[in-house]
Amino acid sequence: MTDDPRFQAARLVLALRQSGVTDHRLTEALEKTPREVFVPRPFAEHAWENVELPIDCGQTMTRPVTVGVMLQALGLQREHTVLEVGSGSGYVAAVLSRLARRVCSIDRYRTLVDRARSTLDLLGVSSRVELRLADGLAGWPEATLFDRVLLMGSVPVLPGEIVRQLAVGGVAVLPVERDGEGLIVRLEKLADGGFSETLVQKGRFGALQPGVAREL
Numbered sequence: 001m002t003d004d005p006r007f008q009a010a011r012l013v014l015a016l017r018q019s020g021v022t023d024h025r026l027t028e029a030l031e032k033t034p035r036e037v038f039v040p041r042p043f044a045e046h047a048w049e050n051v052e053l054p055i056d057c058g059q060t061m062t063r064p065v066t067v068g069v070m071l072q073a074l075g076l077q078r079e080h081t082v083l084e085v086g087s088g089s090g091y092v093a094a095v096l097s098r099l100a101r102r103v104c105s106i107d108r109y110r111t112l113v114d115r116a117r118s119t120l121d122l123l124g125v126s127s128r129v130e131l132r133l134a135d136g137l138a139g140w141p142e143a144t145l146f147d148r149v150l151l152m153g154s155v156p157v158l159p160g161e162i163v164r165q166l167a168v169g170g171v172a173v174l175p176v177e178r179d180g181e182g183l184i185v186r187l188e189k190l191a192d193g194g195f196s197e198t199l200v201q202k203g204r205f206g207a208l209q210p211g212v213a214r215e216l
Contacts, residue, residue: 005034005036005048008047008048008049009031009032009048010031011048012030012031012048012050012064012065013027013030013031015050015065016030016064016065016068019065019068019069020069020072021065021068021069021072022072023072025076025098025099026068026071026072026076026099027068028098029095029098029099030064030067030068030095032098033091033094033095033098033123034123035047035048035064035091036048037119037122037123038055038061038089038090038091038094038116038119039053039055039061039089040053040054040055040056048064050063050064050065051063055088055089055112056109056111056112056115056216057109057111057112057213057216059088059109059112059206060088060206061088061089061091062088062092062152062205066184066203067091067092067095069184069200069201070150070173070184070200071092071095071096071099071150071173073171073173073184073186073198073200074148074150074171074173074186075148075171076096076099076100076148077100077147078099078100078101079100079101079147080099080100080101080147080148081100081101081102081103081104081143081145081146081147081148082096082100082102082103082104082146082147082148082149082150083104083105083106083139083140083143083146083148083149083150083162083165084096084103084104084105084106084149084150084151084152085105085106085136085137085139085149085150085151085152085153085162085208086106086107086136086151086152086153086208087105087106087107087112087113087116087131087152088107088112088116088152089112089115089116089119090105090112090115090116090117090119090120090129090131092105092150092152093105093116093120093129093131094119094120094123094125094129096129096150097120097125097128097129098125100128100147100148101128102128102130103128103129103130104130104132104140104143104146105129105130105131105132106131106132106133106134106135106136106139106140107131107132107133107136108133108134108135108136108209108211108212108213109133109213109216110133110212110213110216111216112216113131113132113133116131117131130143133212134212135210135211135212136151136208137155137159137161137162137208137210138159138161139159139161139162139164139165140165141161141165143165144164144165144167145165145166145167145170146165146166146167146170147167147170147171148170148171148172148173149162149165149166149170149171149172149173149174150172150173150174151172151173151174151175151208152205153175153205153206153207153208153209154174154175154176154177154182154204154205154206154207154208155174155175155176155207155208156176156177157176158172158174158187158195163189163193166189167189168189168190168191169188169189170188170189171186171187171188171189172186172187172189173185173186173187173200174187175203175204175205177204177207181202182202182203182204182205183199183200183201183202183203184199184200184201184202184203185197185198185199185200186198186199186200
């Protein structure tokens with residue numbers, strides 16, 4: 001197997017298309033975002049493989065094809081402002097920065113926020129991404145209203161604070177646990193404050209935890 005990142009990126013694009021991710025802007029953004037710079041050095045050789053990879057604070061990087069499926073469900077446009085809950089390594093925020101006007105990304109682990117910020121600075125995309133150490137379940141009230149919301153961890157339901165921060169007509173994509181099964185759903189906010197729901201695919205994520213981590 002070749003180690004050429006260009007070949008590996010092209011192979012990832014093929015896997016994305018085979019999974020139904022056909023939006024050209026999105027596949028190009030994933031292809032051009034160097035996943036290897038977000039991956040801890042011991043796992044760098046696996047950066048372009050469609051696998052979860054461990055990062056600091058006991059967290060993981062989501063499979064890139066799953067990221068592609070979730071971002072396609074968001075239906076991002078260049079003028080959109082996006083809230084991401086669960087920054088992790090910063091990889092998804094970097095991809096989002098190629099697709100939207102502004103990205104507000106939150107994580108509860110200081111180590112992850114600091115390292116993600118450094119990597120985004122290195123890539124030159126930090127002007128379009130704001131990172132915050134905070135309780136992601138409370139959202140980012142002063143940055144509202146958001147056109148799109150992406151949760152990178154599961155919740156029973158979309159938190160009320162985030163519901164209030166999503167614009168009418170806006171879309172949230174999030175993992176949920178129902179009857180012991182992990183699902184990824186797409187919610188579109190209606191004028192009456194309710195939601196139209198669509199199943200994106202099955203998928204199990206770790207649960208989003210409230211508050212800010214004290215030690216990490």
